[in-house]
Amino acid sequence: MVLITEEQVETILTNALQQSQRNNQLVSYTKKIDPISPLHFFNQTKKLGKSRLFWASSDRELVLVAVGNLVNITPTESRFSKTKKQWEQLLNQFIIHNPYSVSGTGVVAIGGMCFDPKKPKTPLWQHYNDSDMTIPELLLTTNSGQCYLTVNLKITKDTLLEELIAQIKQWEEMLVHSDPEETLEPLTIEKKIEKEADYWKKSVVKATEEIRKGTAEKIVLAREMRLQFNRNVAIGNIIENLLETQPNSYVFAFEKGQDCFLGATPERLVKVEKDLLLSTCLAGTAPRGKTEEEDRNIAYHLLHDEKNLQEHDFVVQMIREAISDYCFDVDIPEGPVIYPLKNLQHLYTPVTAKLKRGYSIFDIVRELHPTPALGGSPKEASMAFIREYERMDRGWYGAPIGWVDSNEHGEFAVAIRSALVQQKEASLFAGCGVVEHSNPDMEYEETNIKFMPMLHVFEQGKGE
Ligand SMILES: C=C(O[C@H]1C=CC=C(C(=O)O)[C@@H]1O)C(=O)O
Ligand SMILES: [Mg+2]
Numbered sequence: 001m002v003l004i005t006e007e008q009v010e011t012i013l014t015n016a017l018q019q020s021q022r023n024n025q026l027v028s029y030t031k032k033i034d035p036i037s038p039l040h041f042f043n044q045t046k047k048l049g050k051s052r053l054f055w056a057s058s059d060r061e062l063v064l065v066a067v068g069n070l071v072n073i074t075p076t077e078s079r080f081s082k083t084k085k086q087w088e089q090l091l092n093q094f095i096i097h098n099p100y101s102v103s104g105t106g107v108v109a110i111g112g113m114c115f116d117p118k119k120p121k122t123p124l125w126q127h128y129n130d131s132d133m134t135i136p137e138l139l140l141t142t143n144s145g146q147c148y149l150t151v152n153l154k155i156t157k158d159t160l161l162e163e164l165i166a167q168i169k170q171w172e173e174m175l176v177h178s179d180p181e182e183t184l185e186p187l188t189i190e191k192k193i194e195k196e197a198d199y200w201k202k203s204v205v206k207a208t209e210e211i212r213k214g215t216a217e218k219i220v221l222a223r224e225m226r227l228q229f230n231r232n233v234a235i236g237n238i239i240e241n242l243l244e245t246q247p248n249s250y251v252f253a254f255e256k257g258q259d260c261f262l263g264a265t266p267e268r269l270v271k272v273e274k275d276l277l278l279s280t281c282l283a284g285t286a287p288r289g290k291t292e293e294e295d296r297n298i299a300y301h302l303l304h305d306e307k308n309l310q311e312h313d314f315v316v317q318m319i320r321e322a323i324s325d326y327c328f329d330v331d332i333p334e335g336p337v338i339y340p341l342k343n344l345q346h347l348y349t350p351v352t353a354k355l356k357r358g359y360s361i362f363d364i365v366r367e368l369h370p371t372p373a374l375g376g377s378p379k380e381a382s383m384a385f386i387r388e389y390e391r392m393d394r395g396w397y398g399a400p401i402g403w404v405d406s407n408e409h410g411e412f413a414v415a416i417r418s419a420l421v422q423q424k425e426a427s428l429f430a431g432c433g434v435v436e437h438s439n440p441d442m443e444y445e446e447t448n449i450k451f452m453p454m455l456h457v458f459e460q461g462k463g464e
Contacts, residue, residue, distance in 0.1 A: 030106050050067050066139050188230045272361040
């Protein structure tokens, strides 16, 4: 693997030190390297003892592995506009050496936020900030089969070049080196605890009553399942299983100390490449069939089911309305199609548009979150219901997670089909859209199939 040569680093850092007017100069250096496996990189960097973040796009064209926190953007209020502002300010402070105009290379901020900062945080999510975008120390980008390594540094007038160079060399040696794989006993789930299942069904009934009264039109209610394992979960193995078993889904893993929030979500919130904007309406659910014929029948019924079409339509209407001031050339097809996943299928309507000048992905995330696929309709009334009646801390579940780069490219997904892993335990989350004619037992079953993608990867140990 070719990393940065000593000469190159020395020239860049010397220039940076000379250019620096400040005490803290941020420097970013990107180099194309021979392809390496992102998962290998993720596993190798564990011994650095720094938090790691993993992101793979649903088509797997882009994979990011971010290691360490050079700077964290963690506003405690007005999180979307403050993140946007701080990100722009930080970019101005960087000396960037990135000769490649490739998405996801160079200075990238990656992270996410909690679903609802107005709901009190519980100890479950104590290590996760309400909003947290990381500019890492090391970033491996795999884009369309090409690999790039970015090193981000903070240098001061007192920084010793030799020490920095030695550190980069040390990273290089560590990454080139391949440690023998640890042999672990197979992972088994020793206990599954469904939290508040009966109460949850009652809250679905309560939601339908409120909807009949006219308080809201749709309310998404989620529940939690706690798992206990025989040993600590090896995060790299779970990512590997998710990549193998969940095509058409984004795979993510965000470590914070000993905790890791991870999953495989099918739901794009927004993708921006310069002025091209893509979003997704995903709501309405059915299981997969055991045979092709059964599968086709289920899909046909889903496409014609009033209740699911209604659930879906609230999302389409809201997204159309939310982006209208920020975009032109909005294109949304008339009706949904099927989005098949391994364990379930959804109603899906893609959205394309052109972003007006002066707006960024953060403006769109602010307008869209939460869509009625995770909150409800109207936004405020459904959020108020969730705040009052949902007996769980969603934390980062159901919220935007993603990345942005210095070329005005970025993508956010909605963190569903996910779990918060805490060494020998994990919390799984699943929710569903409650509308006027929702039946509590059927919604309960729907959340059961939404737990399956995560349950399977924990049950399978390694692969299928
Ligand atoms: C809230 C979840 O799914 C949403 C996304 C797709 C379909 C949904 C549904 O049919 O209810 C939900 O709105 C979840 O998986 O936890
Ligand atoms: Mg549903």
